[in-house]
Amino acid sequence: xxxxxxxxxxxxxxxxxxxxxxxxxxxxxxxxxxxxxxxxxxxxxxxxxxxxxxxxxxxxxxxxxxxxxxxxxxxxxxxxxxxxxxxxxxxxxxxxxxxxxxxxxxxxxxxxxxxxxxxxxxxxxxxxxxxxxxxxxxxxxxxxxxxxxxxxxxxxxxxxxxxxxxxxxxxxxxxxxxxxxxxxxxxxxxxxxxxxxxxxxxxxxxxxxxxxxxxxxxxxxxxxxxxxxxxxxxxxxxxxxxxxxxxxxxxxxxxxxxxxxxxxxxxxxxxxxxxxxxxxxxxxxxxxxxxxxxxxxxxxxxxxxxxxxxxxxxxxxxxxxxxxxxxxxxxxxxxxxxxxxxxxxxxxxxxxxxxxxxxxxxxxxxxxxxxxxxxxxxxxxxxxxxxxxxxxxxxxxxxxxxxxxxxxxxxxxxxxxxxxxxxxxxxxxxxxxxxxxxxxxxxxxxxxxxxxxxxxxxxxxxxxxxxxxxxxxxxxxxxxxxxxxxxxxxxxxxxxxxxxxxxxxxxxxxxxxxxxxxxxxxxxxxxxxxxxxxxxxxx
Amino acid sequence: xxxxxxxxxxxxxxxxxxxxxxxxxxxxxxxxxxxxxxxxxxxxxxxxxxxxxxxxxxxxxxxxxxxxxxxxxxxxxxxxxxxxxxxxxxxxxxxxxxxxxxxxxxxxxxxxxxxxxxxxxxxxxxxxxxxxxxxxxxxxxxxxxxxxxxxxxxxxxxxxxxxxxxxxxxxxxxxxxxxxxxxxxxxxxxxxxxxxxxxxxxxxxxxxxxxxxxxxxxxxxxxxxxxxxxxxxxxxxxxxxxxxxxxxxxxxxxxxxxxxxxxxxxxxxxxxxxxxxxxxxxxxxxxxxxxxxxxxxxxxxxxxxxxxxxxxxxxxxxxxxxxxxxxxxxxxxxxxxxxxxxxxxxxxxxxxx
Numbered sequence: 001x002x003x004x005x006x007x008x009x010x011x012x013x014x015x016x017x018x019x020x021x022x023x024x025x026x027x028x029x030x031x032x033x034x035x036x037x038x039x040x041x042x043x044x045x046x047x048x049x050x051x052x053x054x055x056x057x058x059x060x061x062x063x064x065x066x067x068x069x070x071x072x073x074x075x076x077x078x079x080x081x082x083x084x085x086x087x088x089x090x091x092x093x094x095x096x097x098x099x100x101x102x103x104x105x106x107x108x109x110x111x112x113x114x115x116x117x118x119x120x121x122x123x124x125x126x127x128x129x130x131x132x133x134x135x136x137x138x139x140x141x142x143x144x145x146x147x148x149x150x151x152x153x154x155x156x157x158x159x160x161x162x163x164x165x166x167x168x169x170x171x172x173x174x175x176x177x178x179x180x181x182x183x184x185x186x187x188x189x190x191x192x193x194x195x196x197x198x199x200x201x202x203x204x205x206x207x208x209x210x211x212x213x214x215x216x217x218x219x220x221x222x223x224x225x226x227x228x229x230x231x232x233x234x235x236x237x238x239x240x241x242x243x244x245x246x247x248x249x250x251x252x253x254x255x256x257x258x259x260x261x262x263x264x265x266x267x268x269x270x271x272x273x274x275x276x277x278x279x280x281x282x283x284x285x286x287x288x289x290x291x292x293x294x295x296x297x298x299x300x301x302x303x304x305x306x307x308x309x310x311x312x313x314x315x316x317x318x319x320x321x322x323x324x325x326x327x328x329x330x331x332x333x334x335x336x337x338x339x340x341x342x343x344x345x346x347x348x349x350x351x352x353x354x355x356x357x358x359x360x361x362x363x364x365x366x367x368x369x370x371x372x373x374x375x376x377x378x379x380x381x382x383x384x385x386x387x388x389x390x391x392x393x394x395x396x397x398x399x400x401x402x403x404x405x406x407x408x409x410x411x412x413x414x415x416x417x418x419x420x421x422x423x424x425x426x427x428x429x430x431x432x433x434x435x436x437x438x439x440x441x442x443x444x445x446x447x448x449x450x451x452x453x454x455x456x457x458x459x460x461x462x463x464x465x466x467x468x469x470x471x472x473x474x475x476x477x478x479x480x481x482x483x484x485x486x487x488x489x490x491x492x493x494x495x496x497x498x499x500x501x502x503x504x505x506x507x508x509x510x511x512x513x514x515x516x517x518x519x520x521x522x523x524x525x526x527x528x529x530x531x532x533x534x535x536x537x538x539x
Numbered sequence: 540x541x542x543x544x545x546x547x548x549x550x551x552x553x554x555x556x557x558x559x560x561x562x563x564x565x566x567x568x569x570x571x572x573x574x575x576x577x578x579x580x581x582x583x584x585x586x587x588x589x590x591x592x593x594x595x596x597x598x599x600x601x602x603x604x605x606x607x608x609x610x611x612x613x614x615x616x617x618x619x620x621x622x623x624x625x626x627x628x629x630x631x632x633x634x635x636x637x638x639x640x641x642x643x644x645x646x647x648x649x650x651x652x653x654x655x656x657x658x659x660x661x662x663x664x665x666x667x668x669x670x671x672x673x674x675x676x677x678x679x680x681x682x683x684x685x686x687x688x689x690x691x692x693x694x695x696x697x698x699x700x701x702x703x704x705x706x707x708x709x710x711x712x713x714x715x716x717x718x719x720x721x722x723x724x725x726x727x728x729x730x731x732x733x734x735x736x737x738x739x740x741x742x743x744x745x746x747x748x749x750x751x752x753x754x755x756x757x758x759x760x761x762x763x764x765x766x767x768x769x770x771x772x773x774x775x776x777x778x779x780x781x782x783x784x785x786x787x788x789x790x791x792x793x794x795x796x797x798x799x800x801x802x803x804x805x806x807x808x809x810x811x812x813x814x815x816x817x818x819x820x821x822x823x824x825x826x827x828x829x830x831x832x833x834x835x836x837x838x839x840x841x842x843x844x845x846x847x848x849x850x851x852x853x854x855x856x857x858x859x860x861x862x863x864x865x866x867x868x869x870x871x872x873x874x875x876x877x878x879x880x881x882x883x884x885x886x887x888x889x890x891x892x
Contacts, residue, residue, distance in 0.1 A: 438631035441594050442688075444618035445625050446695060447648035461635040 006450065007359065010350025013343050014362035017421045020372065020380035021365070023387075024240045043217055047239075051205060051218040051246075054139060058204045059197055061144035066151025067193055069294050071181065074159035078279040078287040084295060085156075086530045091149045091298035093522035095479040097209025097500060098515040099142040102302035103133045104213075105309065105508050112305060135214055142210040145298040147203055151196035158192030159185065164275060201250055205243060206373030208482040213503060219243045223375050224482070237383060240376035247372075303519055309512035316513045320498070325514060329494045329521070332484075333474040335409070336416040340473050341466055343417070344424035348432050349454050352440070367422035374419055378486040381415050382406055412487045419483060420473050427472060431465030432458075471529045478522055495521070543603075544570045544731055545699060550600030550610075552586045558755070559583030562600075565750055565760045570605075571729035573722075575746030577739055579778065582752050584735040585628065588701040591733065592625040593618035604699055622648075624697035626688045628704040632676040638687050639672040645691035656728050662690045665720050681708035686717070693724060700725075700732040706741065718744055739779060743767065751775050768888050769808055770820070782822035784892065785858055789815050795889065799854035801834065805886035817891035823849055823861040828868065829881035836860070836880060838872050852878055 072078070073085045094102075106112040109127045117126045133141055162185065170180035186193070211218050219239055227236040279287050310317055351363055372380075385405045392398040405411040435458065443453040459466075481496045488497060495518040502511035543566040552560040560583040567574055576584050589595045591602055593609065593616055601611040604623070609616045624645070632641045642659060663669050666686045671679050679687070685708045692700055705721070706714050722745055725732055736742050742749050743763035750760040753774045759766055770776045773784065787795040787803065789811045795803045797819065811817055828850075836852035839859065843866070850862045850872065862880070872878050 435634070436629075436631065438627045438629060439633055441589075441592075441618070441625070442627065442631040442633070442691075444594075445592055445621075445623065446645055446691070447619050447622070449617075449619050457633055461633070 004354070004450075006346070006350035007354045007356065010347045010354070010359055011362065013347045013350075014359070014366040017366035017418050018362065019384055020377050020418055021244075023380040023384045024237050024244060024372075024376060043222070047217050047219050047222045048242075050136065050216055051220075051243075053136060054143070054207075054211070054216070054218060055201060055204050057136075057140040058143045058147070058200060061140065062148040062151050062200045063193070063197060065144065065148040065294055066196060067155045067186070067189075069148075069291055070152045070155035070159060071185070072287045072291060074156050075185075075277060076279045076287055077276045078284040080288060080291070084291040086527075087295050087299070088152055088291065089149045089530060090295070090523060090526055091146055092475065092526055093519045094146055094299060094302045095209065095481070095496070095518070096139075096142045096146040096207055097213055097481060097496075097503070098306070098511075098518065099146050099302050100138060100210040100213045101499070101503050101508055101511050101515060102305040103138050103142055105305055105512075106301070107131060107133050112308060136216055139207075139211050139214045139216050142214075143204055143207055147200045148294075148298065150199040150203075151193060154192040154196035155189055158189035162188055198250065202247060202370065202373075205247060206375070208373070208375055209500060219246070220373050220375050223373075223379060224486075227379050234383075236379045237376075240373075240379065243376065244372065303516075306512045306516040306519060309509050310516050313509045313512070316510045319510070320513045322513075322517060325493060325495050325498060325517070326521075328492060329478060329496075332409070332412065332416070332494065333477050336413050336420070336477050337470045337473045339413060339417055340420055340424035341428070341470055344421065344428045344469070345454075345459070345462070345466070347425060348428045349458065352432060352437075353450055363425070367425050370419070370422040372419070374415075374480060374482040375486070377415055377419050378483045381411070381418070381487070385411070407487065407489050409489060409492070412484065412489075415483050415487055416477055416480065419480075420476055423476065424469050424473055427469035428462065428465060431462045435461060468529055471525050475522055475525045475529075478518060478525070543568050544572070544605060546601075546603045547591070548601050548603070550590070550597050550602060552583055552590050552595070553598065554583075554586050554595065559586045560752060560757065561755050563587070563757045564600075565748075565757060567731055567733075567748075570731050571726075572747050573725055573732040573734065573745055574748040574750065575734045575736060575742035576750045576752060577736060577742045577778075578752035580737060583755070584737075584752060585703050587752075588625055588703050588733065588735055591699070592623050592701055593621050594625075621699075622695075622697050623699045623701060624692040624695045625701040626685075626692040626703060626705055628685075628707060632684055632687055632691075634676050637673055637675055638668065638679065638683075641676070641687060642691045642694055645694045648695045656696065657694065657724070659694065662694055662724075665724055666690050666717070682710055682713070685709060689721070693728070693730070696728060696730065698731065700730045702732060702734045704736055705734060707736075707738075714741075721745065739767075751778060753778055768822075769890055773818075773892055776820055782820050782825075783858070783860060784818040785821050785860070787817055787819040787891070789813055789817060789891075795819060795891075799836075799856055799858060800880070800884055801882065803884045803886060803889070805889040807889045807891070809891070811891060820890040820892070821860060821886075823863040825886045826860065826862045826884060827881040828862065828864050829879045832879035832881050834880045834882050835877040838874050838876050838878050841872070841874065850878060852880075 069084070069088055073081050073088070104111070107130055109130075111130075113130050114126050117124065117130075166184055166188065167180065170184045175183060205218075206220060207218075208220050208224060212221050212224070219242065223236045223239045223243070226232045226239060347363065351359055385402060389400055389402045393400050405414070439457065440453055443457045444450075448456065478494075479496060481500055484494055484497050485500060488494075493501075495514040498514040499511040499518065502508070502514070545567040547566070548564050550563050551558050552563060565574075576587060578584050586595060590597060590610065596615050597610050598612060601614075602609045604621070608614050609621055609623075632638075633644065636644065639659075642662070646659065663672065666689060668683060668686050668690060671683050671687070676684055676687075685705060689702070689705055692702070706717055709717055718741060725745075734742070734745055743766075746763060748760060749763050749766045751758045751766060759771045759775050761769075761771075766775070767779065767781070770779065776782060776784065785797055785800075787797045790796045790802070791813060793804055793806065795817070797803060803819070836854055838850055839853045840851040842849045842851075845866065847866050848864045848868075848871070850864060852860045852862060854860060862878075
């Protein structure tokens with residue numbers, strides 16, 4: 001095999017991305033401080049138990065909300081069903097930690113709910129009768145309403161690919177609508193729903209902002225604390241190792257449960273466009289109510305709560321240096337997205353032209369980065385830089401380079417890169433899969449070199465995919481909290497970190513303004529990409 | 540000194556580690572010649588084209604174009620450095636460019652070539668694709684895509700043009716017309732071409748030479764007439780599926796004897812000693828119908844093929860023999876009727892195995 005530029009580039013990119021995974025695994029053999037023993041005797045079981053409860057509850061709730069709403073908008077016509085089709089993905093604009101702030105702000109003693117009741121019915125002792133959504137319940141609700149859209153999007157896409165033929169087949173077998181849902185529609189959409197739930201599971205286990213806000217001890221907050229409070233990087237890595245095993249176990253379990261079942265639909269031959277069922281009267285109203293409730297709770301509620309506070313405490317708006325935060329956020333977003341797109345493209349092309357087993361294996365491993373919580377990545381990155389720096393300084397007498405990578409924009413962008421690399425890589429890959437290999441070969445035969453084929457043939461073809469990937473990555477970076485929190489330079493804030501810091505100082509009102517900005521920017525990005533996210537099968 | 544324009548010498552053609560066609564040697568003598576490679580599906584014809592184009596490597600033998608070695612055990616010139624154009628069987632158009640842009644991308648290769656022999660307009664007209672120029676590949680039919688791909692390959696004016704089943708998706712009604720046009724363009728541009736096809740009529744019409752690939756080997760490489768009338772092996776006969784082999788005994792310098800048909804005269808392609816037992820190739824056009832003949836055989840089947848009928852006749856030893864009869868022949872014979880064969884039977888080229 002000839003080693004070429006594309007091979008080396010892909011190899012180096014993949015290797016760089018898997019560094020944190022290797023660091024986490026290698027840390028398993030290192031010594032840790034006494035904190036491990038202390039924790040093992042005290043809170044470790046609680047961490048694991050809380051993580052499990054959180055995971056299971058969120059999975060159940062997101063399944064019900066996500067699949068239910070996807071089923072309604074895919075199979076039925078009812079008032080505003082076309083509006084809900086895309087409005088239901090707006091919940092992505094509200095990260096779980098901002099949802100948590102809204103939930104608390106609304107239901108806390110003398111909170112928004114209290115104010116509403118007071119304005120409606122006058123003074124009274126309402127605090128006792130207003131339910132409190134805090135602790136584990138608050139975390140479950142915050143995460144579920146923020147993340148159900150993963151299940152919604154993937155389930156809806158799968159429902160769209162289901163041919164009318166299989167629905168007709170169900171009717172022909174005498175199935176009722178409910179029986180068809182259980183026996184045909186849901187089983188056929190299973191891989192998509194499970195893929196959505198897997199994403200939810202990973203995000204839930206990785207969730208930091210909301211669980212930290214509600215003071216719930218999970219493995220992720222444990223990792224953060226063992227590093228921040230006990231300065232025990234090795235133990236933080238060891239906890240990360242457990243969490244990674246947990247996530248891999250989920251994948252394996254799902255794969256085993258599928259056995260040899262096939263779920264593919266031939267989308268060309270024999271595909272028949274679905275005829276949506278018209279729901280009117282009571283049924284139409286019920287369908288509308290369900291979707292509206294989901295839309296309201298997931299998006300309108302946190303948005304209006306943040307708006308309410310911004311209006312109620314306008315001084316926060318003036319105190320906030322919004323322009324600086326916007327510049328910082330956009331700076332990070334632009335830098336990281338560009339880097340992700342360029343390297344994602346190069347790596348994809350390197351894999352495409354080289355068809356090499358080692359490279360293929362490395363790429364597969366490198367895209368598992370998305371499964372690794374941001375906290376772990378940040379900690380593993382610091383561990384690696386510290387080790388590398390020590391080796392350089394001690395063995396070779398170099399000047400310390402720690403500051404170049406830790407607490408710097410460069411370090412932050414590099415870790416974003418590792419965290420969201422799989423998103424960029426897979427997004428570009430799915431675009432590449434639409435380009436038949438004979439297109440490349442035709443290009444070579446027309447005299448185009450590999451570089452020219454890449455620049456003149458592939459990039460123009462992939463421009464829509466690249467735009468989509470860029471915006472998707474941007475959306476993630478805008479919402480990202482733990483990595484930014486750990487690795488940002490001194491005095492460098494984003495909307496996410498400003499909101500978090502205010503909330504952690506119990507200044508929820510002050511958290512409202514950056515949260516609102518964050519929601520609005522994210523909403524803008526979602527609306528721009530909704531065309532791609534909700535692409536129908538005939539488009 | 541190598542006098543052939545293009546030459547394949549003892550090459551094993553591989554896909555990955557699997558050898559598809561072994562020890563192939565053939566040559567194209569003059570620039571501008573067109574040859575065809577014929578063989579059943581999956582035999583490795585496309586692999587041969589891909590290897591010549593540089594998309595697959597070789598471990599044995601050499602491929603030489605105009606005196607320059609393109610591929611050998613040591614050398615492998617990249618596809619983009621060969622000036623060889625390959626029109627794929629399946630759609631390989633750039634999906635994000637219009638038909639016109641797709642074709643123009645081909646012309647970019649030889650921008651500096653001063654002796655441009657054909658323009659975009661001419662190619663478009665010859666291949667009848669003017670109406671689809673502004674369309675995208677997904678908006679055109681498979682046949683139109685194939686013609687566009689052909690146009691793109693032609694406009695590059697390569698040193699060697701490789702066409703993989705170039706007309707397999709073109710409608711039957713339009714196919715012959717396109718074949719005529721294609722032959723005209725190739726003649727005009729003097730582009731040396733290798734066409735791969737499984738359609739023997741297409742190969743016989745377009746190629747000045749035809750190669751038959753069977754059982755991992757190039758069985759015969761000759762001009763179409765010889766391939767058809769003088770096949771060099773039983774496999775080639777079976778592949779062309781145009782005749783049967785019947786037992787016969789050589790009775791003289793120009794005669795054979797078959798138990799059912801009697802004496803058969805003609806010119807032997809190869810000499811056989813008198814008295815030797817051979818298998819004689821009998822093609823449908825070798826026998827003539829004659830109602831007044833006393834050699835009568837039973838009709839077991841009749842196929843109408845437009846310009847002719849093919850009768851299948853059964854001999855007394857139960858051998859089935861195909862015979863062509865012009866469809867304007869005065870009367871037809873039904874199944875089970877007797878059918879007269881003109882005697883003496885004369886075959887121009889007697890092929891035996």
